[in-house]
Amino acid sequence: MIRLAIIGTNWITDQFVEAALKTGEYQLAAVYSRSLESAGQFAEKYDAPALFDDIDALAASPLFDVVYIASPNVLHGPQALQMMKAGKHVIVEKPMASNYALAQEMFDVAQQNNVLLFEAFMSAHIPNFKRLKESLSSIGKIRKGLITYCQYSSRYPKYLAGENPNTFNPDFANGSIMDIGFYCLSSAIELFGEPLSVVAQAQLLDSGVDGSGSVILKYEGFEVVLQHSKTSDSYLPSEIQGEEGALLMDMISTAKKLTKFTRGSDLGIDLSVKQESNPMYYEALEFANQFKQQSMNPSCTQRSLIVAKLLEEIRRQTGVVFPTDKKHFAKKTK
Structure with a gap:
């Protein structure tokens, strides 16, 4: 049984947890929100998962194997990196990162820490x-x-x-x-x-x-x-x-x-x-299969990286710039 934690307590998280539990492969072990009250409200209909309002405490917790991240887009990459460096497998909502370099870093960190990284793009499955x-x-x-x-x-x-x-x-x-x-x-x-x-x-x-x-x-x-x-x-x-x-x-x-x-x-x-x-x-089932094999699907990884690269190019052509781009590229050129 996959012990699952979640970051984010919105409607899409609720839908994912419902799907994951229906596969019979998961149990909800931990809920993180910026407030314990929100975490508790989300967790009411589930079987007593642990509640967290401290992201560092969540990363250090031994109560779960996999974390599903459905926070705002800008937090996907940083939170996934923190969890993977703590030895946790990660399912991260699409888009997995705000730019291509960050997506590459995420897969590098997954490999370095021998954990799975899975972008939750449901359509393909x-x-x-x-x-x-x-x-x-x-x-x-x-x-x-x-x-x-x-x-x-x-x-x-x-x-x-x-x-x-x-x-x-x-x-x-x-x-x-x-x-x-x-x-x-x-x-x-x-x-x-x-x-x-x-x-x-x-x-x-x-x-x-x-x-x-x-x-x-x-x-x-x-x-x-x-x-x-x-x-x-x-x-x-x-x-x-x-x-x-x-x-x-x-x-x-x-x-x-x-x-x-x-x-x-x-x-x-x-x-x-x-x-x-x-x-x-179906995406919950696909990740469960990867978890059993302890191996990422190369086609999923390749698609995620290509999409991240093209998203950045599309934004370049259309003039959409995020503050995180500036921070990341400034760091990269030092």
Whole structure:
């Protein structure tokens, strides 16, 4: 049984814990929050996990094997590094780091301390997404792709009202491409690997982060267009076009439905398979398998590093700069 600790007591942590427990591979052993009251409120429905409000005490605790980190983006890297240096295995929410150099450092530290580091990108492990990847060869030579995730943020009205929510604050390494745009980019890399080139543009908010944007990934013989937005909704599926047909995926992040169209026919074929209602179930199961083998999946590691590198390049092209970039690069050049 994997003894699990969590950092962060938000809705996504609750969803992950629910998924992890459902696999039958985990038990919740520890809960960390900045206040013991918040930790206690989160832990009420679970079987008496230990409570922490001191991150150093958590790192030193012998009560758990693995920690799931779902704090604000800017804390992902530093907290993961602290936990791994203390000998803990780490599942860190996407994006794993605020820049590429930090992501590289995280994997180096994981190797040095003989621990596992796993980025919690759920899409790649969901059965319908795997079916999409397996079905690419059935539509002939790939010629075009559109991967889209546009969802009006519940925090956007607060931003418009003059508040400064984390979602649109560069101090927290946030914005559209770092949030829902991540699903588009990481899905493309999972399906097609590293592109030959990337061209990006974005609509920046006054805070300095992107509210929405588009990215063109160039591959040999085809391109993939990514659309992401936290300031508008879209109802379009993602689509991969081949010379012999097309594959459509409803909601790329959770892979809800997969439909295939064959060239010359207007009749779509539903390729969807039954899957768990909680999409995080499958990433929890994947990490449990890696934990049993005490070995990271090289393809997961490679995808995470490619995505981290491309996220930085996309931000460079669109002018999104985080304070952590300046600190890290200043340190690197000394």
